[in-house]
Amino acid sequence: METSVLAMVRAGVDEGSFAAVFNAHHRQAVRLAYLLVSDPHLAEDVVSEAFAKVYVRWRKGEVRDVGAYVRRAVANEANSRLRRRYLERRVADERSGDDRGVRLVDEDAADRDAVWHAIERLPAKQRAAVVLRYYEDLPEAEVAEILGCSVGTVKSNTSRGLSRLQELLGGAAATEGTGTTRGGER
């Protein structure tokens, strides 16, 4: 925190304002980026690039809602990197096997951990929709605006993401809530 304030002081008048903008939003931005890319270093890289882009618009007075613009820039930046990582992760998963069945001492922590690992395995757009809906608590319309797609697509990606999470989390308990009719019914 102290370093950020020092950076603001050093930044001069114009950038000082932007430093204030940065200070107000960067923590949330890093957390969002991390939830989208899983890697803290990559998350900071994403956020750096996002703020650099925000700066260009902010300097021109074109950014009305900095928070929303930062979210959008982070989501866009993360999205382009996430799909490649998703593919890499799938390969890694195939090598390491499924971690279902791992039990930690703290069951709540174990469940959160299992859910997180399942989230990491979602396709990029499903993951982005789920993170923005359930971490940022954004309405579907705002998620759609951030992701540059329709509200229907957000609904679809969120729904598919949740279904996929239940599938990944496995077991009969997961199947109960899927709202999916299984083949074999007559």
Next chain:
Amino acid sequence: MDPIEQRVRESLQARAEDVEPTPHLYRGVQERIGRRQRLRVAAWSLAGLAAVAAAVLVVPTVLANLDQRTPEVADTPDPVETPEGSSAPGEPTHALLAFDDLDGAVVDLVELGSGARDEVWNAEDPDAAVTALVAAPGGTAERFRAAAVVARGDGPASLVVIERGGAGPTVSVTPTSDLPGGTGVPPVIAISADGEWLAYTGISQTVDAAVAVYVVRIDAVDATLDPARAVEVHTPAAADAPDLLRGLRGWIGPTSPEGAVSHLFVATSEGVEALVLERADTGSGSPGSPRAQGFTDVERVALDGGGVEDVASGLVVDVSHTHLDADLAPAHRLAFREDGALEVAFDGTRSVIGDRFVHDDEVRLDARGRTALLVGGGTAVTVRYLEVGMERGPAPAPEVTDLAEGVTAGALLGGAALTGPDPVEETPEEVPGPAGGPLGDGLVVASDTTVSLVRPDGSQQELVTFPAEGESTVVDVAVRPGSTADDLTVAITTRAEGTFDVRSLRVVGGEVDTGNLEADADGGAEGTTFPAEVVGSTIPAGVGGFPVTAPDLQDGGEPAAAWSPDGDLLAVFVRLAPGEPAEVRTIGWDEDGPSEDGNLAATFQLDTDRPLTLRGWSWTDDAEAEVAREGQLLLVDRMAREAFTVRLDRQGDGAPAMPNVNPLVSVEQGRPGEVLDLADADGDGTVDTWLGVSDPHPMLYREQRDGTGDGAIGWDVEVDAAGPRDVSFVATSPQLILVVLDPAQPMLVDPASGDVRPAPLEGEVVSADVVR
């Protein structure tokens, strides 16, 4: 809140709280800002993307059916010394860039190698902004001609002609309100290859509520525009719907001497049209001016996409490239991909531009030779292709260089001017058919009573004939994916005596398989004489007690079958009684025929009373290596002339699954007309959905998805310009499209070029599917 939602929320919150920004983050931001603000940054190579670029070679752009004459390349005026790093003759050495400075718009001459700037023109108006900038091919730092659109708040925009000759720049500023059509429309502009003419968009003076293209001569002496010489030219798309006109994308060919023909490329949101202009001293235009040839001579330009399809916003037909010939004009293109990355393409080389632009940037493109200039979001970068072209093997990734920040518009100088002698007329060559022949791997076609196989060589083999006395008629055929002409399975839906039946037919080793004829004779082949294995029949027996027979309901839609993309499941859409929910039934399939795996035989209800017909089943995810897939059925309501999708997945054990709440999703929104049919074709990592549309002229409209989401591109093919007709049905594969408007005149469409030709089929075709 759903338990899974709660678990997700808690997990995300817990995970996020563990993350804190590092103290160095702001320094990283500052460094990036500084990097963007520097005027020149060492060129960097997309080395990491080289493999990707090498693997994804696109077919060179073909301007199909464009009766284009070959312009001669004239001497480039006053060639300048080639700067370091630029080796090809005629390659651009400088760019004109418009900057949004605090004091107003300025246009600078920028050297590409060093980034050195020299002010050419200053609007001296803090409210002015340059929104478009074009330069005539062949320009150099010492001698060029350019034009710009200058906007001033809400007032009328101006057209500015900037010319640099021996003594220095000469500038002419012409308010568009003084020009025909110049009020109220922010114009877009193009400059002719010889720099003598300017085209701009404006309000039509002859057609109400239409946008027209105006062509006006630039006076070579003092670089002024003569309003009296502006000629209104129409492009059909813009005349019908002004919003469709997106810009002018290049101007090929000379405008002088008399009789010379040039093509002005007009981008619309539906594609690119080549507007034919002819220099004439008589005719509809003013004396000595280019003459519009009218609607009938406007040619639709077919572009081979290779995935970079946003032709309306990101296409430059390269007017200076020395490879330009009668039927191949390399074009630089750009588009944002679904993952947000900006992709550029040129002559077979496709590359991703890293992090320069965000998806909402309106990126504009200019190009000369092997160099492209991208301007958007205030940033200008150049992309230089070191080697291009498929025939030379995998090409290295282009060199991407940051040029400047605060840029609103730009144009490259360089290339070869295309003025010269009257070009020689060339006979356009016939567009070649798709690989493997025009019939691809073959077709299965049905008339009312006969199902036939059309082999790739065009020979036709009758597979099944239904007896006329039973009044059986074929309503649908669906070929199992993975089939070949010699070994195929086809699901046939017939209507007879008030019922629909679905049957399957196998061809093994080129012959119809009659192995099950006797066994099924009692159950399903009653009244027929054809050798077919029976899946369902007038007596609900079928395979393993699985019924696929349905009554012929008035307005109830026609039952039909569709295969999963891998052929492992067959789905049948039926409605058993009026007012009852429609049903989707599935049955597993393997190489020996219907599967005995009961898990694969399922029935799902759809709460809809629409008279739907099943037209296909495709996967919508990218989990190619997995059994579990997300998918969708394609359905059409022929009465309402609407098309829908509905979700049908496959689980990890191969069993089909359908969400309980599973609404029909309309696919017609945003289409130019009523959707009459649709069909999917799996391609190389992508799925093309071809929609048969009537607007009222029949069109094919393509959407493409690559498994990463819902992104789509549009590309239309006019299949019959003779008059309003309906598309009966469409059958597709990556190699060919069969489209039927009139059963007696089916047509084949090459998906790559859009070339439409009569299908060499005998008899009337009421249904067909592609062997794939």
